[in-house]
Amino acid sequence: MSGTSAVFKREFQGYFSTPVAYVFICIFLFCTGIFTFYVGNFFVRGQADLKAFFSFHPWLYLFLIPAISMRLWAEERKSGTIELLMSLPVSLAGVVLGKFLAAWIFAGVALACTFPMWITVAYLGDPDHGIIIAGYVGSFLMAGGYLAIGSCISAVTKNQVIAFVLSVVVCFLFTVSGAPMVLDFFSAWAPQVLVEAIASFSFLRHFNAIVEGVIDLRDVVFFASLIALWLFANAIVIEMKKAG
């Protein structure tokens, strides 16, 4: 346990000891602002909710989360510090978890920095705060999902650019698998069960369900098990890579 927290602490502080954290948070806030007010027509909609804000999160995360996750393992492998890390008396699972949690909490910090959005909508109208809280929970869970994918892929390569691009692609697949254009393509010929299965892997579907204000246990379980699965794969990849 002390190992996991040591890794967590080092990683988390690492974001703030370099400009990475500040650049990321600024860009994230800037983008959420743009999307909410211009693309999402926050004012034109004339409704006191944050739907315009949350609905763009999957697409923002698609590019921003791989930017956080790409260095998680690729950098360690490239610089050889992974050898140092693995010679410490910390289990592999502990290291994977420590790194993931640091990145996740960091994403959470960036997300928390959007609170002025909440204040704005509360000032302008009388929003349902329960729904907004659900939106934040859903967004945080989804960020975890993207991060787990990115962390695993970062372990596959020593090259951060490759890690970034591959992560975006895989995250994209998980995002759009519930979109009509994908489902229409499959529903023309595939059995309904398969179409349903593909759709059920979609981040969009589970995220949108939560953003509607209903934190259904199934959606939470989806993200939790997805994170667990990708982190498990992450550990296996590291085990395989360091041997070869």
Next chain:
Amino acid sequence: MLEIRNLVKRFGPFTAVDDVSFKVGKGEVLGFLGPNGAGKSTTMKMIAGFIAPTSGSVQVLGDDVAEAPLKTKAAIGYLPEGAPTYPDMTPLSFLNFVADARGLSGAERKRGIDAVVEHVNIGHVLNQSIDTLSKGYKRRVGLAQAILHDPPVLILDEPTDGLDPNQKHEVRELIRRMAAGKAIVISTHILEEVEAICTRAIIIAQGKILAEGQPADGGWRIGDHFAEPGRLDAVFRTITGGPAKEAA
């Protein structure tokens, strides 16, 4: 304290380490010699528990590395090849991290960090980012990390590689000072280093142990060869198959 039995490591069809066995006892400094690519680093990685052997076993203080990795890792101090450290960190935050990960806390942790900082003489650069340090200092920070928890077994992969003569001397002095209570393995291809600090040496090439030697009669006896002081390189070349004539 350290016992290696019939260690084999294959990468696909390539055999990096081929049936290597040796023991290192308390107070011994074993020099691990060999040309580049001989399997020195691979063997050390297996001792440190970073990679798993294809077959054979490594025992540290009676525990098997494969069976109780956390226990053996706790007993080992390991300096990987090239002494990797995190460039964004300062030596102090780096050592704090290693102390945390090794479960040192409170007074023990403070004592440990103070002691290594003094040992490797990095007190005046503690709060500077590692990125900005010279190669010699980076190497010392890497070394500090390995000896922070005062491990009974020390595995140092080319600890003096890339250092200037003064720094080499310092690191050797440090190793010599620590040697009494520990089992130390250092890999090197600097033969004067072996004469300077090792109590025993193993020559390895293409994954196999070719010869073992120790100081004798004022020089070194390696396998069937005898080397006068300062003439270890000729013997090394004879054994590893290089042109021996040049050195003679």
